[in-house]
Amino acid sequence: MIISAFTMQLRAQQNNVDTVKTPDPANPSNVYCEIISPLGNENGYLLHGLKNGVWRKYHYNGCLNKLMEFRNGQLDGVYIVLTINGTIESEEMYKGEKLHGSRIVYTYSGQKKIEEHYVNGLLEGEKKQFYDNGQQQEVGTWKAGVRDGYARWYTQDAFLSIEYFYTMGTLNGPAKSYYSDGKMQSEGVYKDDNETGEWKMYNKDGSLEKTVIYKEGKVVKEIPAGKK
Numbered sequence: 001m002i003i004s005a006f007t008m009q010l011r012a013q014q015n016n017v018d019t020v021k022t023p024d025p026a027n028p029s030n031v032y033c034e035i036i037s038p039l040g041n042e043n044g045y046l047l048h049g050l051k052n053g054v055w056r057k058y059h060y061n062g063c064l065n066k067l068m069e070f071r072n073g074q075l076d077g078v079y080i081v082l083t084i085n086g087t088i089e090s091e092e093m094y095k096g097e098k099l100h101g102s103r104i105v106y107t108y109s110g111q112k113k114i115e116e117h118y119v120n121g122l123l124e125g126e127k128k129q130f131y132d133n134g135q136q137q138e139v140g141t142w143k144a145g146v147r148d149g150y151a152r153w154y155t156q157d158a159f160l161s162i163e164y165f166y167t168m169g170t171l172n173g174p175a176k177s178y179y180s181d182g183k184m185q186s187e188g189v190y191k192d193d194n195e196t197g198e199w200k201m202y203n204k205d206g207s208l209e210k211t212v213i214y215k216e217g218k219v220v221k222e223i224p225a226g227k228k
Contacts, residue, residue, distance in 0.1 A: 021046070040065055047072075059084045069094075083108070095120075107132055116142075131156050143168065155180055164190070179204055188214070 017037045024030040030052075035042040044055030050073030057066040063086050069077025075094035083089050087110055093101025098121035105114040111134050116127040122145035129138040135158050140151030146169035153162045159182035165173030171190035179185050183206055188199030194217030201209045213221040 044068075044070070093118075140166075188212075193217075 017035060020034045020036065022032045022034075024032070029048050031046045033044060033046050038060060040058045040060045042055065042057040044051060045053045047053075051070035052072065053070065055066075055068045055070060056064060057068070059065045061084060063084060064082050065084075066082070067078060067080040068075060069079070071077070074097040076096060077094060079090075079092040079094055081089040087108065088106050090103070090105045092099060092103045095101070099118035100120060101118060103114070103116050103118060104112060107113050109132075111132070112128075112130050113132075114127070114129050116123060117125040123142040124144065126139065126141050128136060131137050133156060135156055136154050137156075138151070138153050140147060141149030143149070147166040148168050149166060151162075151164045151166060152160060155161050157180075159180065160176075160178050161180075162178070163174075163176045164171055165175070167173075171193045173190060174187070175190050175195075176187045177185045181204075183204065184202050186199060186201050188195055189197050195214035196216065197214060199212045199214060201212065203209045208225040210225055211223040212219055213223070
C-alpha cells in the first residue's frame, strides 16, 4: 500500500488536535468547547455533551469557514459555508439534521448558482438554477423531492429552450422545445412519460415542417406540411 507524503502530512495534522473545554460556572452542563487543529479551529457550546447553539469552524488561515446552529447535537437552524477568501459559498436551513427551508448556492464571484427550498429533507416548491453570467438556466416546481408542475430550461442568452410539465416525477401535459433563437421547434403532449397524440415540428423560419401522430410514445403516422 502506497501512502503519499500529502496523506501522511494530513494524518499528522488530524492527529495533532487539542480540545479545550471550559464549563460555565453558573451551569456546569453548559461547556464552551474549543477544538484546535492545524487544519482550522472550531468552537461552540456543548450542553450535556452535545453540540448546542452556534458553532464556528475556521479555515487554516483563520478566516471563518462554517457558521452552524445545533440543537441537542443535531443541525437545527442556519448552516453557512464560506470560502477561504471570505465569500459565501452556500446558505442552508436545517431542522433535526435535515434540510428544511431555503438553500442557496453561490458562484465564486458571489452570484446565485442555485436557489431552492426543502421540507424535511426533500425539495419542495420552486427551484432555480443560474448560469455563471447570472442568466436563469432552469426553473421548475418540486413536491416531496420530485418534479411536479412546470419545468423550464433557458439558453445563456435568456431564450426559452424546453418547457415540460410533470405530475409527481412523470411527464404529463404540454411540452415545447425551441431553437436557440427562441423560435418554436416542436410542441405536443406527454402522458405518463410518453409522447401522445398530435405533435407539430417546425422549421427554423417558423413554418410547419410536419405533424407526427404518437400513441404511447410510438410514431403512428407522419404528415408532411401541406398534406393530409
